[in-house]
Amino acid sequence: MSEHASAWFPDDIIRLIVTASADGILAVDGEGVIRLCNRAAEDLFARPAADLVGSPFGYPIAVGVSEIDLILPGGRKRVVEMRVTATTLHGKRLHVAALRDVTRRRDIERALQAALERQNIVLAVAAHELHSPLAAISVLAHVLRDNGAGLTQQRRAEITDRIIERIAYLQALVRKLLTASRIDAAGGSPVVEHVPVLEVVIEQLAGIEEKSRDVRVTCPEGLVAAVDRAEFCEMLANYLENAFSYGQPPVQIQGRAKAGWVEVRVIDQGPGVPTSFVPYLFERFRRGPGSERRTDGTGLGLWIVRNLAQANGGDAWYEPGTRRGACFCLRLRQAVATRAMSG
The missing domain is CATH 3.30.450.20 (PAS domain)
Known part of the structure; x- marks a missing residue:
């Protein structure tokens, strides 16, 4: 003293x-x-x-x-x-x-408040996005039940296809909401393994069925990424969904090795992204101007891609197309190939 x-x-x-x-x-x-x-x-x-x-x-x-x-x-x-x-x-x-x-206490309170706000937003988005496809499925199912006998076989097939399409959208929505919840909870670390890039690309093309005819792939067979396989599949699936929802075919998937990294690009021939919106592309629940009127979506897909990429030691970003369209890029750590692509 x-x-x-x-x-x-x-x-x-x-x-x-x-x-x-x-x-x-x-x-x-x-x-x-x-x-x-x-x-x-x-x-x-x-x-x-x-x-x-x-x-x-x-x-x-x-x-x-x-x-x-x-x-x-x-x-x-x-x-x-x-x-x-x-x-x-x-x-x-x-x-x-x-x-x-009280720094730690205030940090915890702020984190809790942010988590509650995110949860409220997720619930609001889920309620909004679930309402329309569920209502459509209900209407179509009632049409089949009440008027099935008077419908032609072709008309019944069209209605069935619409129901299947709406169910697929709901499944994708639930998958995204669950992934977003897992990211928020920071639940577990990626299970990193050596994953042949071309193998994952072909799997994703099989998942989009007829749309795969509008996809052109350029990727060496020996290109291998060190990444969680399931999360890599989810990243590529979201990029492809984005290309077909907001861009136009044909879509290109390009894979290459660069300075110890694997780079994957998904390029579409659509109108591209307005320059003013580019800084917000990978933010949660952000959708481009006017996109709500053109297509379904939650604004979660690109946010999920970037978070999963960064959790795997990589990154995700956007580049304008060389002539037109959009180019969405993914960087992952490169691994030495240990096996040939199965098939």
């Missing part, structure tokens, strides 16, 4: 204040100058008592409870709860402040 502090406070008061609480304790005079601090306050401010005592406190101080952002040496910040009482000592006004670091 400094000589200046001893002049203000008798030894027994100093000892009482210093030992009474594990919180940081400061005594601040009427001019806003620190006259006393305990060891906990030194730790909180990351400064020794010799620096604190006699220096301006630097924050508004009033009786009651408040929070301050305490700026530490080096620019770091702590959120501090401050409880202030006032007294008079030797005829002079004195504020005694008990300071408690």
Whole structure:
């Protein structure tokens, strides 16, 4: 304790204040100058008592409870709860402040609030996106039940195809919502294995059935990525869905090795992405201007691709097409091929 502090406070008061609480304790005079601090306050401010005592406190101080952002040496910040009482000592006004670091508590509260807000948004999006296809399925099923006998075989096949199409959309929506939930929960690490890129591309083409006729593939057979196979499949599936939903065929899938990385590009021949919207492409629930009127979608697909890519040590980004259209890129770590593509 400094000589200046001893002049203000008798030894027994100093000892009482210093030992009474594990919180940081400061005594601040009427001019806003620190006259006393305990060891906990030194730790909180990351400064020794010799620096604190006699220096301006630097924050508004009033009786009651408040929070301050305490700026530490080096620019770091702590959120501090401050409880202030006032007294008079030797005829002079004195504020005694008990300071408690609540940074972790505030971080947890903010994270919880953000999680709740995301959950509410997810529920709202799910309710909105589920309503239309479920209503369509209900109408079509009733048509088949009530008028089936009077429908031609071709008309029944068309209605059945519509139902199958709506069910496929619902399955894709649920898959995206579950993936988004898993990403938010940070549940588990990717199971990285050596995955032949061309093998995954062919699997995804089989999944889009007739649309695969409009896809051109350029990828060496020996190209192998170090990635979670299921997550790689999901990344490529979302890129292909995006190309057919917002672009136009033909769609190109290009795979190549570059400086120890695998780069996969999915290129369409559509109108491309407005320059003003490019910074928001990979944000959650963001969809391009006017896209709500043209096609179904949640705005989750590209956000999922980037998050999964980064979890696997890679990245995802957008480039304008060389002439027209959009080019969505994926970078994954390259692995040495250990087996030929099966088939």
